[in-house]
Amino acid sequence: MFQIIGIVVLFGCVFGSYLMSGGSMAPILHSLAFELMGIGGAAVASVLISNDLHTIKGMGGGMGKVFGGAKWKASDYKDLLSLLFLLTKTMKSKGVIALESHIEKPHDSTIFSRFPKIMKDHFAIDFICDTLRMMTMNLEDPHQVEDAMEKQLEKHHHEALHPAHAMQSVADALPALGIVIAVLGVIKTMGAITEPPEVLGGMIGGALVGTFLGVMLAYGLVGPFATRMNGVVEEEGAFYKIIQAVLVAHLHGNAAQISVEIGRGNIPSTAQPSFAEMEEALNNMPNE
Template sequence: MFQIIGIVVVFVMVFGGFTLSGGHFDVILHSLPYEMMMIGGAAAGAFLIGNKPKTVMKTMGDLGKVFTGSKWKASDYTDLLSLLFLLTKMMKTKGVIALESHIENPKESAIFTRYPRIMKDHFAVEFICDTLRMMTMNLEDPHQVEDHMENQLEKHHHEAADPAHAMQTMADGLPALGIVAAVLGVIKTMGAIESPPAVLGGYIGGALVGTFLGVFIAYGFVGPFAAYMTAIYDEESQFYKIIQSVLVAHLHGNAAQISVEIGRGGIPTKMQPSFLEMEKTLDEIPAEVG
């Protein structure tokens, strides 16, 4: 919602100020299609040249995050803690053997399938299962497991944040592409140097529209989009950090309830359930699950 308001504010303030100062849109409107073709087309081409196909496709898909925000909601964090509680409790009470069927085939697990939103995230499921599988192989050094999980999280976050980096690179290049369009406008003007001053003025004005568009799009839209996408990726990565916190806490010998409480502390404040809310949720889980 705030992003839509921000876009409106940018347009109103820039073009409203231009209008109130006595500016006319004739030159801008006349040059806009051609300048956008040069600047936008060059930016799109450079984007394709500078990024892997996977990054290009992911960027297109993730642009919607600017308006929808993080994919994880408050209920998802509660579900994650509930899932981890059941898994760590089972390890404590029934041993690692009882856990194997759940981590080897989570799609048929009575524990995992209780939380379909988490099941849709392949990395979250694999991250949990791979770590628990390491524990079942008697790799119980908390520091070694934590280091391994940290490496996995860093790799995943780096790959997930590629679209934001690609967008920022585009934002950095747009002003220069605006100058390219402006220079072409100057070349056009010089080719018609014998024209009347009114005609030359229109040519020069059209050339300056290119510079304006490059800077305007870069700093008014693409740059802020990249910054907000980075913030969203950072917030989403916290979801996986909670998995690490709970499982490492479990390796240190804490009870399932304590491990979950340690993980609860890492949830973003606006989505964090209270201690009592989390306790009530865990108490409501049917005894037969797991």
């Protein structure tokens, strides 16, 4: 919602101030299609040249995140803690044998199936199952497990940021691409130097539209989009950090409820359930 409001304010203030000062939209509208074709086409070409297909698809998906925000909401953090509570409780009370059927085939698990939204996130499920599998293989050194999890998180976070970095590269290039298109307009104007001043003035004005569009798109739209994409990735990354916090706490020998409470303390404040809310959710969980 705020992103849409921001776009409306951007165009309203920029073009509103221009019109209020006596400017005419005619020169801009006359050149707009050609300038957008040149700048937009060059920007798309730069994306295709500098990125692979996975990153390009990620940029498209990232635009959805710009307007939709992070996919994990407060209720999802509560579900995650409930899931980890059941898994660690099962491991502590029934042993690793009872846990193996859940982590080897999570899609058939009666524990995982209670949390369908988390099940759709392949990294979250793999991250949980791979870590618990390491524990069942007698890798019980909390520091080794924490280090292995940290490396997985770093790799995933680095890959998730690729689309935002690619978008920022486009923003950085747009002002220069606008100048390129403006220079072509100046070349065209110089080729018509014998025309009367009013014609030359219109041609120069059209050429400057390219510079204007490049700068405005870079700093008014594409740059903020890249910043927002980066922020959403950071928000979503906090979700996976909770998995690490709970499982490492479990390895240190804490009871399942204590491990979950340690994880709850690491949840971002805007999505953090209260102690009472979490306790009620865990007490209402059916026994496995």
